[in-house]
Amino acid sequence: MFQNGGSPRRVVVTGMGIACPLGVGVEHVWRRLLAGESGISAIQSFDVSALPAKIAGQVPAGSRAEGKLDINEWIPVKDQKKMDRFIQLAMVAAEEAVEDSGWRPESEEDRCATGVLIGSGIGGLPTIYDASLQVAAGKAKRISPFFIPSALINLASGQVSIRYGFKGPNHSVVTACATGVHALGDAARLIALGDADVMIAGGAEAAVCEIGMAGFCASRALSTAYNDTPTRASRPWDEGRDGFVMGEGAGVLVLEELEHAKRRGAKIYAEVIGYGMSGDAYHITAPSEDGDGAFRAMRNALRSARLAPGDVQYVNAHGTSTPLGDDLELAAVERLWGEDAKRLAMSSTKSAIGHLLGAAGAVEGIFSILAIRDRVAPPTLNLEKPSRESPIDRVALQAQERPIRVALSNSFGFGGTNASIVFRAAP
Amino acid sequence: MSDIAEQVKQIVIEHLGVEESKVTPEASFIDDLGADSLDTVELVMAFEEKFGIEIPDDAAEKITTVKDAIEYIEKQKAA
Numbered sequence: 001m002f003q004n005g006g007s008p009r010r011v012v013v014t015g016m017g018i019a020c021p022l023g024v025g026v027e028h029v030w031r032r033l034l035a036g037e038s039g040i041s042a043i044q045s046f047d048v049s050a051l052p053a054k055i056a057g058q059v060p061a062g063s064r065a066e067g068k069l070d071i072n073e074w075i076p077v078k079d080q081k082k083m084d085r086f087i088q089l090a091m092v093a094a095e096e097a098v099e100d101s102g103w104r105p106e107s108e109e110d111r112c113a114t115g116v117l118i119g120s121g122i123g124g125l126p127t128i129y130d131a132s133l134q135v136a137a138g139k140a141k142r143i144s145p146f147f148i149p150s151a152l153i154n155l156a157s158g159q160v161s162i163r164y165g166f167k168g169p170n171h172s173v174v175t176a177c178a179t180g181v182h183a184l185g186d187a188a189r190l191i192a193l194g195d196a197d198v199m200i201a202g203g204a205e206a207a208v209c210e211i212g213m214a215g216f217c218a219s220r221a222l223s224t225a226y227n228d229t230p231t232r233a234s235r236p237w238d239e240g241r242d243g244f245v246m247g248e249g250a251g252v253l254v255l256e257e258l259e260h261a262k263r264r265g266a267k268i269y270a271e272v273i274g275y276g277m278s279g280d281a282y283h284i285t286a287p288s289e290d291g292d293g294a295f296r297a298m299r300n301a302l303r304s305a306r307l308a309p310g311d312v313q314y315v316n317a318h319g320t321s322t323p324l325g326d327d328l329e330l331a332a333v334e335r336l337w338g339e340d341a342k343r344l345a346m347s348s349t350k351s352a353i354g355h356l357l358g359a360a361g362a363v364e365g366i367f368s369i370l371a372i373r374d375r376v377a378p379p380t381l382n383l384e385k386p387s388r389e390s391p392i393d394r395v396a397l398q399a400q401e402r403p404i405r406v407a408l409s410n411s412f413g414f415g416g417t418n419a420s421i422v423f424r425a426a427p
Numbered sequence: 428m429s430d431i432a433e434q435v436k437q438i439v440i441e442h443l444g445v446e447e448s449k450v451t452p453e454a455s456f457i458d459d460l461g462a463d464s465l466d467t468v469e470l471v472m473a474f475e476e477k478f479g480i481e482i483p484d485d486a487a488e489k490i491t492t493v494k495d496a497i498e499y500i501e502k503q504k505a506a
Contacts (some may be wrong), residue, residue, distance in 0.1 A: 078444030082465075142476070145468040 011188040012426065014266040015101025015254030016366045017093035017202075019069060021057030021247055021353045024092060026100070028067035030370050032352075033378050034399045038231035039353045040245050046210055053222035055230040056208045057247030057354030059089065082146040083159060084124030085206035089250035089359075090156035091163065094118070094200055098164060101254035102266060103198055105165070113197040115168030116157040117187040118204060118252065119179040121358030121413070124151030126209040156204050160252075168196040176413030177318075179203045180251060180361020181421050185275035187255050197260045202252035202362035216246060219285060223321065234355075235382035236319035236348035237326050237394055244320040247354030251362030258427065268426040270369045273406075274305025280416025287325050287412060291332035294318070294410065297418035298336055301408060305422040310340035312422070313402060314377050316368045316409040319348025320355050329410065330390055337392070345402050347395035351381035361411035365421060368407040372425050377402050431478070431504065432497045438473050439493060442466070452494040467491075474500060 021039025022029040032039075039057045048054040062068025071080060074092050083091070098104070105111045127150045131143050149155050154172035161170050169190055173183045180203035187201030207216075216222050223243040226233035234245040261268055277300060280293035287293065302309060315333060319326055326348075334341050349367050350356075356363055371377055376399050383396035393400070405425045412418045436450050443460050456462040456470060471487045474480070474496060480503045482490070490496050 076444055078442070142472060145465040145472075149465075 009192045009194065010258035010427070011191045011255050011272045012258050012261050013253050013269040013272065013369055013423070014256045014261050015097040015103065016269065016369070017096030017100065017252045018249070018363055018366055019059050019089045019092045020249035020251070020356065020363050021059060023060055023067035024064065024069050025067050025096060026366060030367070033349060033367065034376060036379055036381060036398060037352065038381060040230040040233055042227070042230055043208065043213070048213065051213055051217055052224040053213060053217050053246070054227040055233055055245060056213070057245060057356070058208055059249055081144065082150055083155070084127040084150045086120050086124060086204045086250070087150070087156045087159055089206055089248065090118050090202070090204035090252065091159060093202060093204070093250035093252035094160045097200065097252040097254050101256070103254060103256070111165050111167045113168055114166040114200070115170060115190065115196040115198070116161045116166055116200045117169065117171040117173065117183050117190070118156040118160060118200070118202050119173030119175070119183040119358055120153045120156060120204050121174065121176045121179050122205065122207045122212065123153035125207050125212050127151045129209060129211050160200055166200065169199070175417045175419070176415055177355065177357050177360055178411040178413035178417045178419045179358035180363065180365065181409060181411040181419035182277070182361070184253060184255070184272070184362060184365050185277070185419060185421050188272040188275060191255055191257050197257045199255045200252060201255050202250065203359040204250035205357040205359040206248045207357060208246050208248045213246060221285070221322065222246060232382055234321045234351045236317065236321045236351055236380055237330065237386050238383050239385050239387040241321045241323060241326065244322055244350070245354035247356040249353070249356045249359050249363060251359055251366050253362065253365065270372050270423040270425060271427055272421065273424045274301040274307065274422030276300025276302070276304055276420045278418045280418065282416050285414050287328050288416065291328035293416055293418045294329050294332040294412060295336055297420045298332065298408060298410065301420035301422050307406065307422065309337040310343070312406045312408050313345065313404040314368065314371050314407040315344060315346040316364045316371070316407065317346050317348045318410040318412045319380070320350055321348070325412070327388065330392070333392060334390060342391040345377040345393045345395055345400060347377055347380040349378050351379070351383070361409065361419065364409050364411070365423070368409045369423050371404050372407050372423060375401060375404050377404065429501070431501050434477060435474070435493065435497050435500065438477060439470065442470050442473055450493055452497070453492060455492050457491065478504065480504070
């Protein structure tokens with residue numbers, strides 16, 4: 001990766017972990033995704049009667065054995081209160097990813113060559129909410145001493161490093177809904193540039209709480225027409241779409257320098273071959289009207305991968321199910337791919353799990369890698385009647401077997417921040 | 428064991444996640460029970476809440492063992 005920058009170091013993926021609305025565990029989640037199942041459901045953990053949006057993608061509660069989350073199985077009770085839920089979810093995904101990779105450095109040198117870069121879009125919102133209530137009740141002195149370290153976004157990276165003794169670069173990313181892709185891309189660059197040999201990278205989010213839901217309702221971003229049929233609410237490109245569905249979760253990947261991975265005989269899922277970014281410089285929440293920011297992020301990613309659009313067989317779209325954003329991204333992909341668009345498959349897995357904000361890019365990166373591994377494009381659920389036709393196959397309703405060797409994944413965030421990452425089959 | 432001592436012990440067990448047998452009167456929160464400085468701040472806040480007392484920072488700094496806590500709280504409650 002980044003060979004045009006003079007670095008010969010290539011970066012591969014050797015471990016993956018997921019906690020998302022379809023469950024906990026990469027293989028379990030992937031099976032459910034390919035089967036067309038949905039993780040969107042009614043919110044029951046707090047009162048939503050005053051909110052127009054009453055549904056979300058929530059990590060299912062239950063035992064680890066059944067692919068669900070009982071946090072007591074993962075984190076000692078004493079430590080749970082020191083971590084907002086977004087950090088807890090990051091710890092869960094990191095544990096799976098680290099175990100999967102088999103990388104447990106024992107020498108000081110190896111520990112110092114292993115870093116962590118996990119981001120979040122919003123961070124410890126539920127924790128901030130609870131502390132605010134105490135202050136408002138005149139109990140400012142009763143706030144937990146763990147309030148700040150529990151809410152801070154970079155503490156996901158901090159906690160993971162403490163648990164495993166990873167002493168390399170300890171970093172974080174905060175770019176709203178582009179966080180996950182930026183985390184993967186930036187971490188890959190740290191390896192390519194020689195700052196680390198291994199990076200634990202990804203995103204985590206847990207903003208399905210009172211003020212998280214109220215805030216996104218206020219910005220008129222959420223779906224409100226499907227409260228009674230939650231699994232039908234996230235419908236990218238469909239004419240009945242009316243906003244995104246909030247989701248929570250975490251995705252964590254172990255990125256590793258290729259020769260390092262080969263020397264220790266690690267299982268290699270895929271190679272990170274390209275990364276591109278852009279800014280809209282247009283509006284705080286709306287994407288630029290011509291989709292130019294998305295176009296340039298994808299073009300830059302392909303340039304760094306030294307590939308032509310026609311070399312890519314699958315795109316995991318940002319595709320949040322908003323009326324404006326979906327078609328702008330579609331138009332940008334059509335413009336960049338040109339004649340090759342008719343050979344491309346592009347789906348939005350947010351149709352099954354909702355929008356995981358800062359975790360979206362990491363979880364969807366894992367889905368893109370699995371699409372390469374299994375040569376199958378996961379479906380876009382609820383795409384019953386596209387709002388407009390396109391030469392691109394958007395994998396409506398059912399997964400499709402396709403000869404996927406290269407996949408690109410998009411994430412775009414509030415503030416006009418765009419990022420794309422490109423994966424290729426293991427070398 | 429007094430009522431206060433029993434309640435202090437339960438708070439320590441709950442907040443530090445330690446075995447009951449380790450919570451002896453002489454046990455030091457930091458050296459024996461695995462607490463860090465933030466854990467002890469939280470522990471003192473829990474004592475304040477439970478017993479309805481104020482523990483000023485200079486007094487809190489001197490509470491380093493289970494026995495210290497019990498004696499301080501008993502004195503406050505008796506006053």
